[in-house]
Amino acid sequence: MGRTRTYQWEDPAILAEAAGRMAGIDFLRELRAGRLPGPPIGHLVDFALDEVEPGRAVFSLTPGEEHYNPIGSVHGGVFATLLDSAAGCAVQSTLPQGMAYTSLDLTVKFLRRITADTGPVRAIGTVVSSGRRTALAEARLVDAKDRLLAHATSSCLLFPVPAQQG
Template sequence: MRGFLDYLGIALADPDDVARPGNDAGVRIVTTAQHANINGTVHGGLIATLVDSVMGQAVRSGLEEGERSATVSMTVTYLAPAEVGQELCASAEVRRRGQSLVMAEADVMAGETAVAHAVATFSVTSAD
């Protein structure tokens, strides 16, 4: 069960669909009117959710059994507005992993247009 992601309509992308080679994770969504902001473009909160989700997925792909992760900090740079009705694809990769912190980066694309870039730090702890 993915809860919030299912509610928003965010799906895991096939590994072959991830935009850049070497990425660890990908998600996608076809935006609808329910994802719009007051200006009629896609709400920045949805884009932030995309990058947080895809970076979290990339981080989780490298966890050992019994570990879990949580977002500690995240910076999203919005590069272009996304239009309602567009498919947005987000890809991420882990840049560095230490003992208790992991840094990841993500990009959101609408076709050939870069919509956002994000960096985040995740904590890794024991699930015990």
């Protein structure tokens, strides 16, 4: 018999609107505290924002077989999603109200196989450098013993949020 998994999410426009009217660190703290709904991707992949401070964001995931590729290990896209989220939110945590970011690139190095037996993993994102128009962040994916599982760097474009009509 096949396995199933059910999840639900809130309207992502709620998050987009909140992100546009708050400083990045405040937005992420509200998200982490549950005062804003989680993003749909977090529900889909089943990961969570655990820590946030200026220039740093930490996400966690407990890998399961629902994350597997056809060869019986966690798909690299799941690694990349966690690393992209950690690096991007590290950048977001440094942005003032009225500024936003988008990822320009993500370079990922996969170092170890992950399975459900790996146990919980954490993606730790930190800002390496930030300027007026771009920021560079890195993220490390580690297991409970702090063994490095994957590493990523991300370049982000910084831009002003368009003014709200209303």
